[in-house]
Amino acid sequence: MSEAERRDMRTMRPPMPMGRGGMRPGMPVQKPKDFQGTLRRLSRYFKPHLWRLAVVLLMTILSTLFSILSPDVMKNATDDLVAGIRHRLHGIPGSGFHLSGIIHVILELGVLYVLSALFSYIQQFVMAGVAQKTVYALRKEVNAKMARLPLSFFDSRPTGEIMSRFVNDFDNIGNTLQQTLTQLISSVVTFVGVIVMMFSISPWMSVVVFLTLPLSFYVTRTIAKRSQRxxxxxxxxxxxxxxxIEEMYTGHQIVKAFGLEDRAMSQFIEYNEKLFESGWKAQFISGMIFPLMNFIGNIGYVLVSVIGGFxxxxxxxxxGDIQAFIMYARQFSQPITQLSSISNIIQSTVASAERIFELLDEEEETPEPAEPVLLSAPTGDVQFKDVRFAYQPDKPLMEHLNIEVKAGQMVAIVGPTGAGKTTLVNLLMRFYDVDGGSIRIDGVDITRLQRGHLRSMFGMVLQDTWLFHGTIRENIAYGRAGATEAEVVAAATAARADHFIRTLPDGYDTVLNEEASNISQGQKQLLTIARAILADPSILILDEATSSVDTRTEILIQEAMSRLMEGRTSFVIAHRLSTIRNADLILVMNHGSVIEQGTHEDLLARRGFYAELYYSQFAGAPA
Incomplete structure (x- = not known):
């Protein structure tokens, strides 16, 4: 069997894994909305590699042609053997096997196979570089795009869907570029070359082989339809x-706490049985295509043998011509089925490219100012002037919002869920841009500042802690580049985290896992507070920063935060109103508007909305 036949049989053999040789016939294919437009756009990324693609094209053609020529060369050895046998049988003197001629044919075949393998190796080597460099350029462009997208993009899309584009779609494109394109060229060249060689041997036998094509197409189409569902x-x-499975493993403590292991197992068995039923039917029906194609091919071989014998x-x-023709006939049906499989892969790949291009076409954040203002020593004066904002144009959230915050003040933001407290912070840091009015820091409109410079003024401690996989030291030092060991320890000490860190087996070198689940929620919060302390920002934003710690730790943290907030403007979002009684200014928000503002004592004396919120957290309002 020739190198091309072995390669094609590996490609055609079930099961065919995604990205390694094709898709199983009947597998559902994600189809692109604009095939031609997306394909043209994707082809632009090949421009830097045109000469490499030309090499790949040439090497693929040469490798395939040398494989196609091998049966034609092999027939000469067969004819020599047959002629020698005939001469021996008829007793013709001086005739027999021409061993030198047979050795010459064998050497010629060896050269053809070696050259075919060499060209195939060069083609795969060059194409691997083209594929990886193309995907690298795409991934780099998408990563840069992600940094320019507004927060609204991430708020409106599941994280898993975005990650799927980064992982699955890029892998799909990379595998297709590396393998399927060369298979496509090889299949086309094989198909055309085999037809030419068959007609050069015998047009009549070629017609017989062509008569089996309609039956092959019918069988492939019928099985594909049945296996699709x-x-x-x-x-x-x-x-x-x-x-x-994901729900049961992530929530295994809840399952055990409520004693629902049997229900979870029965649900698993139900899903597993459905997967088994549909899986084995899909594999069995799609697997029938190969023996049926072989059966149809064998019918063609019988007819070819009969006509060839005649x-x-x-x-x-x-x-020798019969032998060569049968070998060509074996190769003839393989490119047809392979091209059918490749067409599905290409559609799926173009659909993946379309999803990536949709990401690249997303609306970006408003451009940075042409001549940005630099605040070398911000004091922290903050002013909201007639601010209007809406997440959806027809549903305004804030209208005519006016807030005046002096440098060094502690400003508490309170209100029921959905009142707009976090939105206020998002606007302040330009995660969202206002629809009207302005926000100023030290008298400068924040739209005149570069976003990176603006956000460097802030330190944040959120209710939802964010820690990454790495050591505790690295997580704290994330707050400021180049922080020394002493500064990290001092920040942890100020956050009352040093003690619990030193009780861990590896201390500051303790490695947190991906979800930081190897420490408690309160300890996570302490680390994020230490990180904010290390950052030494001009303005602090604390969003329920002590919500996950015990009462005594909360008191200690409040003391540390009070020292940290000295001389700094700080915005504190709080639900437990007892924690913000010492605030210089309390903003009471509801439905996106500030309905009350003042000190704790002033707001209680008014007996308004704030007083209701405050007393509702205790025994009740005074009579």
Missing amino acids: YFVGQQRSLGQLNGH LVTRGAIGI
């Missing part, structure tokens, strides 16, 4: 099973 069911059941007896062709 089972593959869809398999993917659906797999999604349900994966979702159930032609041999009449001296029209030689036995």
Whole structure:
């Protein structure tokens, strides 16, 4: 069997994994909305590699042609053997096997196979570089795009959906570029070359082979239709099973606490049985295509053998021609099925490229100012002047919002859920831009500041802690580049985190896992506070910063935060109103508006909305 046949048989052999040789016939294919437009746009990324692609094209053609020529060369050895046997049988003196001629043919075949393998190696090597460099350029462009997208983009899309584009879609494109394009060229060249060689041997036998094509197409189409719905069911059941497993493993403590192990197991068995039923039917039906194609091919071989034998007896062709023709006939059906599989892969790949281009076409943040203002020593004066904002144009959240905050003041923001407290902070840091009015820091409109410079003025401690995989020292030092060991320890000490860190087996070198689940929620909060202390910002934003710690630790942290907030403007979002009684200014928000503002004592004396909130957290309002 030739190198091309072995390569193609590896490609055609079930099961065919994604990105390694093709898709199973009948597998559901994600189709692009604009195939031609997306394909043209994707092809632009090949421009820097045109000469490499030319090399790949040439090497693929040469490798395939040398494989196609091998049966034609092999027939000469067969004819020599047959001629020698005939001469021996008829007793012709001086005739027999021409061993030198057979050795010459074998050497010629060896050269063809070696050259074919060499060109195939060069083609794969060059194409691997083209594929990886193309995907690298795309991934780099998408990563830069992500940094320019507004927060609204991430708020409106699931994280898993965005990660899918970074992982699955890029892998799909990379695998297709590296393997499928060369397979496409090889299949086309093989198909055309085999037809030419078959007609050069015998047009009559070629017509017989062509007569089996309609039957092959009919069988492939019928099986693909039947297996399609089972593959869809398999993917659906797999999604349900994966979702159930993820929920049960992440929430295993809840499952055990309520004694619902049996229910979880029965649900798993149900999903697993559905996956088994749809999976084995899909695999069985799609697997039928290969033996049926072989059966149809064998019918063609029988007819070719009969007609070939008739032609041999009449001296029209030689036995070597029959052998070569049968080898070509074996190669003839493989490119057809391969091209059908490749067309599905290309559609899926273009759909992946379309999803990536949709990401690249997303509306970006408003451009940075042409001549930005630099605040070398910000004091922290903050002013909201007639601010209007809405997440949706037809549903305004803030209208005519006016707030005046002096440098060094502690400003508490309170109100019911959905009142607009976090939105106020998002506007202040330009995660969202206001629809009207202005926000000023030290008298400068924040739109005149570069976003990086603006955000460097702030230190944040959020209710939802964010820690990454790494040591505790690295997580704290994230607050300021180049921080020394002493500064990290001092920040941890100020946040009352040093003691618990030193009780850990590895101290500051303790490695946190991806979810930082190897420490408690309160300890996570202490680390984020230490990180904010280390950052030494001009303005602090504390969003329920002590919500996950015990009462005594909260008191200690409040003392540390009070020292940290000295001389700094600080915005404190709080639900526990007892923690903000010492605030210089309390903003009471509801439905996006500041309905009351003043000190704790002033607001209680008014007996308004704030007083109701405050007393509702205790025994009740005074009579």
